[in-house]
Amino acid sequence: MHTPLRSIALALAVGLVAGCASQVTAPVRDGSGVSAAPVTQAAAPAGMHTVRPGETLLGIARQYGVTLPDLVSWNAITDPNQIHVGQTLLVAPPGTVPGSVAVATPIGGTAVTSPVPPTGTETGVVPLMQEPLGGRAPAVEPTPTVPAPSAVEPAPSAASGQWQWPASGTLIAGFNEASNKGVDIGGRVGDPVYAASAGKVVYAGSGLRGYGKLIVIKHNQEYNSVYAHNDKLLVKEDDQVAQGQKIAELGSSEADKPKLHFEIRKQGKAVDPMRYLPAR
Structure with missing residues (x-):
C-alpha cells in the first residue's frame, strides 16, 4: 500500500514543479x-x-x-x-x-x-472570406500586378527652399539608422536655432529623457522636425513658426557638449537630413 501512494505523491510533486517553472x-x-x-x-x-x-x-x-x-x-x-x-x-x-x-x-x-486580435471576431469585424452554405468558397478575381516602388524615394529638392539648416555650426555627427537618428551640429551655448521649415510646434519641453530641452515641429501630414539639447526654448506648443524663425538657443541640456541634435521624420520614420538640407 505504501509504494503506490508514494508514487502518486511523487508524480503530483513533479507536475507542480513543472507548472511553476513555466x-x-x-x-x-x-x-x-x-x-x-x-x-x-x-x-x-x-x-x-x-x-x-x-x-x-x-x-x-x-x-x-x-x-x-x-x-x-x-x-x-x-x-x-x-x-x-x-x-x-x-x-x-x-x-x-x-x-x-x-x-x-x-x-x-x-x-x-x-x-490586435488574430481574427476579426473579437472586435465584431466580419472576415472578408466566409464559406457559403454549400461548402465552397466564392470565386476571387486575381489581384492585378502593381510595380514595386523604388527602394529609395527621392527627397524634396533642396533648391526649392523647402528645408534650410537649423543652425550655422559645423556638422559633428552624421545620420546612422542604428545609432543616430539625425545629425549633430556643433556650436556655442546661446547660438540661434532656426526652424528648418514652416509649421506648427507640437511639442516644447524637457519631458523626454536623453533629449534635454526639445522642440518638435509638424510641417504637414508627412514630415516633422526635431530639435534637441537646447539651452532655451523661445516657442511653445501650438505656435505657428515660419521657416528661418529663431525658435531656441543652442545648448547642452542632457548632452556631453553644446550641440543641436536635429532630425527629420517622414511618417514617423527617421530619415537622413542630409538628403533634404541644401549643400553648404
Whole structure:
C-alpha cells in the first residue's frame, strides 16, 4: 500500500514543479515603495517588451537600439516617466510586429501601433472570406500586378527652399539608422536655432529623457522636425513658426557638449537630413 501512494505523491510533486517553472514572477512596488504581491509575467512576443521592476523607458530604448521618441510615438505614451511593471511596449517600427496596426497619431502626427486580435471576431469585424452554405468558397478575381516602388524615394529638392539648416555650426555627427537618428551640429551655448521649415510646434519641453530641452515641429501630414539639447526654448506648443524663425538657443541640456541634435521624420520614420538640407 505504501509504494503506490508514494508514487502518486511523487508524480503530483513533479507536475507542480513543472507548472511553476513555466512562469516568471517579479515583485511589484506601488507608489509608496511598499512591496506588493508578485505579478506573473509571460514572455513577450518578438517586437514587444514587458516592463520589469526598475526599468526606465530610456533603458528599454537603449536595450533594443531604438530612440526614446520612437517608443513614445509607437506606444502613444503621454508621460515618458510613467511606465508600469507588467506593461507591454512595442519596441519595433509600425508594420514590423505581427498582429499590430496603426491606430493613432500622437505628438507630431507619428503613427503608433497597438496589438490586435488574430481574427476579426473579437472586435465584431466580419472576415472578408466566409464559406457559403454549400461548402465552397466564392470565386476571387486575381489581384492585378502593381510595380514595386523604388527602394529609395527621392527627397524634396533642396533648391526649392523647402528645408534650410537649423543652425550655422559645423556638422559633428552624421545620420546612422542604428545609432543616430539625425545629425549633430556643433556650436556655442546661446547660438540661434532656426526652424528648418514652416509649421506648427507640437511639442516644447524637457519631458523626454536623453533629449534635454526639445522642440518638435509638424510641417504637414508627412514630415516633422526635431530639435534637441537646447539651452532655451523661445516657442511653445501650438505656435505657428515660419521657416528661418529663431525658435531656441543652442545648448547642452542632457548632452556631453553644446550641440543641436536635429532630425527629420517622414511618417514617423527617421530619415537622413542630409538628403533634404541644401549643400553648404
